[in-house]
Amino acid sequence: MAKAPTPGRAQADEAAQTTIRMTMGGRTLEVQPSALSLDERFVIRQSTGLPFEAFFSGGQQSIGEDSVAVLWWIARRTNGEPNLPFAQFKGEWKFDADTFDIEVDEDDGEDQSPEG
Numbered sequence: 001m002a003k004a005p006t007p008g009r010a011q012a013d014e015a016a017q018t019t020i021r022m023t024m025g026g027r028t029l030e031v032q033p034s035a036l037s038l039d040e041r042f043v044i045r046q047s048t049g050l051p052f053e054a055f056f057s058g059g060q061q062s063i064g065e066d067s068v069a070v071l072w073w074i075a076r077r078t079n080g081e082p083n084l085p086f087a088q089f090k091g092e093w094k095f096d097a098d099t100f101d102i103e104v105d106e107d108d109g110e111d112q113s114p115e116g
Helices: 009-015 038-048 065-078 086-092
Strands: 018-024 027-031 101-106
Touching: 018 065, 027 065, 038 065, 038 086, 065 086
Parallel strands: none
Antiparallel strands: 018 027, 018 101
């Protein structure tokens, strides 16, 4: 009999190597999906009705403004505003498409330091 898959294992393995870097209006924020605690994941689900993976899964070619907003909110929470409620964030949210940029760095696990 085949072994049952571990829930979220493929996404967890991929997310462990991912850093999402977003810049908008001169501010840059980063979030690492693997660093999100279970508590933070429950806050995301409770606030939005969806799990984190609904807003970002590695390898996406495009991303909607709602996902950008949630990622920005999460990044703010993990970069000095841990108690920022989603309702307050939504009231403040203004998307600036002209200055917005997103980079997704996926570490392939290989040491990229120069050999000495």
